[in-house]
Every structure is written in structure tokens, then in C-alpha cells.
Amino acid sequence: MVDYLIGAVGDIPEGMGRAFQAGRRTVAVFKSKGKFFALSNRCAHRGASLCDGELSDNGTVVRCPWHNWPYDLATGEHRLDPKEKQRSFPVRVEGDRIIISI
Amino acid sequence: MNEALQGNNFYFEKAASVQPDPINPKLRTMEVIDTDFHFTPGWPIIRDYLTEPFKSRIFHYPATGLEYNPEPANEKPGVGQDTHGIAQTGADVLKVLDQFAVDTVILNPGYNRPQSIFNEPVLAAISSAHNDYLIDKVFPVSDRIRANMMVCHRDPHMAAAEIRRVGHHKQFAGVFTEFSALYEQLGNAKFDPIFDAMQQHGLVLTAHSGGFFPHFSPLWNGARTWIELFGNAPIGNCMAHLAAMIVQGLFDKYPEQKILFQEGGMWWLPDFMLRMDDFYLGSGGDIALVERKLASGERYLHKVPSEYVLSNVRFSTQPITIPKNQKHFSWLLELCHAKDLFCYSSDWPHQTLDPANWVVENPASIDEDLQKAILSGNSRKLYGNRL
Ligand code: FES
Numbered sequence: 001m002v003d004y005l006i007g008a009v010g011d012i013p014e015g016m017g018r019a020f021q022a023g024r025r026t027v028a029v030f031k032s033k034g035k036f037f038a039l040s041n042r043c044a045h046r047g048a049s050l051c052d053g054e055l056s057d058n059g060t061v062v063r064c065p066w067h068n069w070p071y072d073l074a075t076g077e078h079r080l081d082p083k084e085k086q087r088s089f090p091v092r093v094e095g096d097r098i099i100i101s102i
Numbered sequence: 103m104n105e106a107l108q109g110n111n112f113y114f115e116k117a118a119s120v121q122p123d124p125i126n127p128k129l130r131t132m133e134v135i136d137t138d139f140h141f142t143p144g145w146p147i148i149r150d151y152l153t154e155p156f157k158s159r160i161f162h163y164p165a166t167g168l169e170y171n172p173e174p175a176n177e178k179p180g181v182g183q184d185t186h187g188i189a190q191t192g193a194d195v196l197k198v199l200d201q202f203a204v205d206t207v208i209l210n211p212g213y214n215r216p217q218s219i220f221n222e223p224v225l226a227a228i229s230s231a232h233n234d235y236l237i238d239k240v241f242p243v244s245d246r247i248r249a250n251m252m253v254c255h256r257d258p259h260m261a262a263a264e265i266r267r268v269g270h271h272k273q274f275a276g277v278f279t280e281f282s283a284l285y286e287q288l289g290n291a292k293f294d295p296i297f298d299a300m301q302q303h304g305l306v307l308t309a310h311s312g313g314f315f316p317h318f319s320p321l322w323n324g325a326r327t328w329i330e331l332f333g334n335a336p337i338g339n340c341m342a343h344l345a346a347m348i349v350q351g352l353f354d355k356y357p358e359q360k361i362l363f364q365e366g367g368m369w370w371l372p373d374f375m376l377r378m379d380d381f382y383l384g385s386g387g388d389i390a391l392v393e394r395k396l397a398s399g400e401r402y403l404h405k406v407p408s409e410y411v412l413s414n415v416r417f418s419t420q421p422i423t424i425p426k427n428q429k430h431f432s433w434l435l436e437l438c439h440a441k442d443l444f445c446y447s448s449d450w451p452h453q454t455l456d457p458a459n460w461v462v463e464n465p466a467s468i469d470e471d472l473q474k475a476i477l478s479g480n481s482r483k484l485y486g487n488r489l
Contacts, residue, residue, distance in 0.1 A: 046457065
């Protein structure tokens, strides 16, 4: 596992996603109700950028901007079929810093 | 490049903030033609181009059909039409083309407008206004823009008059019509005035799935879900319209006429072709009784039904479904004659949008030649000098 510094807690607005290049991976990091979540950015369906998706289901899901697939922020699983899964990555906050592990 | 940093008790890499382009970069090196893009100029624009007596008698856009979508049951709105935006000008169109790596586009008139205007003379007048706006303000913006003209296809004589009026304009690539369970099959001889007019200009007929709002078809009155109305209904409706075109002799009367079906699916095609041929060879007797054969004196078709699919019919690809097993995908593409019949489409801006990534991201099933055929080659052959 490699730790990547994403940025400061204030860099990602509440309810939004941002994409980061962490080594070879492009990761979408979301802030929902004060907590941070990280999923691989490229949607498993047809390749949209999940960082541009909107949060729904009381902030527990990101909806893909192209075809609306709902992915659980915590697990990366599609809400209707867990076999359709985005990779998810552990996120922690240390002081003011967001760090993900890949 | 990621930078190594030292934290309080550990080392970590710095991740760079990025704005990924979800469009596969290979598409920017290839020619891409989009055969289904919905262009929806608003009422103030259309009204400007109306002629009298309509201009002074219509005050609002007369789109009165109900729109069904699952939005009431979705926390996040935006499923359905206009999910990805609204294009009302040539500049709007070019911006989207650049975003999605499309070189040339064929615009369709705004999705639910033709079908939801009940009054046919009003629909014909709005169609003319739409077409005149294209000619006046949109086509001059770029040669990358083509369009299917809007007509009132439910009245074939009105539609034919519009085709004759504007069909000479080279940026009209074809004529937009809709197939659904609410309309008589486009293959019926009552539509011959449309096909007569199209022959003069060599235009392609686009038959796009439509006609859901409101539900008047007894079968689909029982539907309750978006999945039924948009996922399922167009498949059967498409087959019904295509079958009529073939067995009612449309292509015998108009052998050069090309049809592009949109959003009716295509993986059903192998069964359709085999089944139509089988029924024709065993039970083709009553073909002698269809209007066109009564008029021509012929008793049978000129060839078996499946051959007309290959010679006269094409399918735009959106919304394509892709099996996870690449071998199955290859088989489907081969059985459906994708190398000759499939023309890429996006359906922008609707929720079932298909950016062209899938064409270049399945090389085990779609080799370089097939990629080129789907993205542009088949459309170029279909539209000839209209593209
Ligand atoms: S690309 Fe994400 S839902 Fe289709």
C-alpha cells in the first residue's frame, strides 16, 4: 500500500467529488456529510468520470453522470447489483490532510 | 509527477488534482460520425420562423404530450431527455461535438416534439419553422453539421410537401420519422407520398423510436416502468415497422431507398431475418394482396426478406448493450452484420447517451476495420454526398 496525500480537508466541498492522479490510478474522492470516500474514477459501465457524479440516497451513493448507475460510496458496489463494483480505497484524515491508501 | 513528501511519522506521495477526459483519446484520432443527436431550439426561436397564419395564432409551444420518466422515484433528477444539456444553436452543437470527439453530426429534431403535437397542420408549420431555422442559422455555422428534416409524417402529403420544399439543401441528410406502437407501420403504402418525394433527393429515412406520450396503445397502456417503455417497447415496435417495409413491398417499389432505424435495438436481427425468410418461403401467398403488389401486378417480393435488410436497412448503435463475454459480443456483431449495417450514434443529450468509447475499447470483438466501419465508414456509404 502506498499513501497518497490528496490535499487539505477544505479542498473538496461538501457533497462534491474531485479526481486525483495517484500513481497510475485516477481516483475520485468525495466528501459526504463531513466524511471522505475514494473510488476508482472511471465508471465500470462505459468509462465516465465518477468525480462528476452527484451524490444521492442521503449522501451514501454517487450517481454516474452518464447513465446514472448508483455506486455505494463506502464499498463501491452498485446498489442494484453488487457484482458491478468500482474499486474503493481507504481514506483517512490526519490533522487537516486527506490521505488515501492504494 | 507525484512528489514524495514527509508527514509527521510517515512518507507519502502527493496526488495531483486532475480533470480526466472520459472520452477515449483514440477517438480523437479517428473520424467519428454521430447519426442521432437531438437538437431542440426553444419556442422563441421556432416562433420567429413560423409563417402566417400560425405565427399570429400560436402563443406557446404546443407540446402537450405527457412525458413519462422514472424521475419521481429517483432522488437525483435528470433521467430522461435533456439529461446532458440542451442544444439550440450551431455553437451549442459544436461544443458538444468537441467534448465527445465527434467530427460530423446529423441532428434530429427535439425528441418528443413531432410525436406530441396532435394538430397536424400545426405540426407541419412547426416543422417548416424548425427546418428554416436550421437553414438560416445553424447550417452556416459549420459543415460538420447535417440534419434530418422535421416533417409531419402522420400526414404523408404534408410531409412530402416539406421534403420537396427543403430537400435540395445539401445539409439535410435525411428525413426524421418515428416508429412506435401508436403509428401505423412506416412500410404501409399510405406513406408512399413521403417515399416518392424522397426519391427526388436521394434522402435517407430515419425511423427513430418514439410515440410513448401519452400511452394510447392497448399493450403499452399496461406498462408502469421506464424499463418497459424505453428498454423493451422499441424492440418490438421496430420489428413491426421493418417487417411491413419488407413484406409490403416498399423496397421493391423504391429499391434505392435506405432506412436508418434508431433506438430499436438490433441483437434481435438474426432471428428476425431467419424467421421472415421462413414465413415468406412457406406462406408468402398474400403478399400478392398488399397495395403495392396490387398496383404493380407482381405476386411476390423480388428477393427473400433478409436480403432487403442487407441492401436497404441500417441501424444506429445507441443504446448498444455489450455482453461481458467478448466471444459472445463478436458473435452478435457478426450475426447482425455490424460491418455493413451499424452506424454509430450517441443520442445526446438523453440519459441513455452512448459516447463512442465502446467502439474502441473492445478490440477483441471490434478490430480496426470494424471500428472504422461503425464510427464513420457505414454512415459515409449510407449518406453518400449528403455527408
Ligand atoms: S458510464 Fe457510468 S453509468 Fe454508464
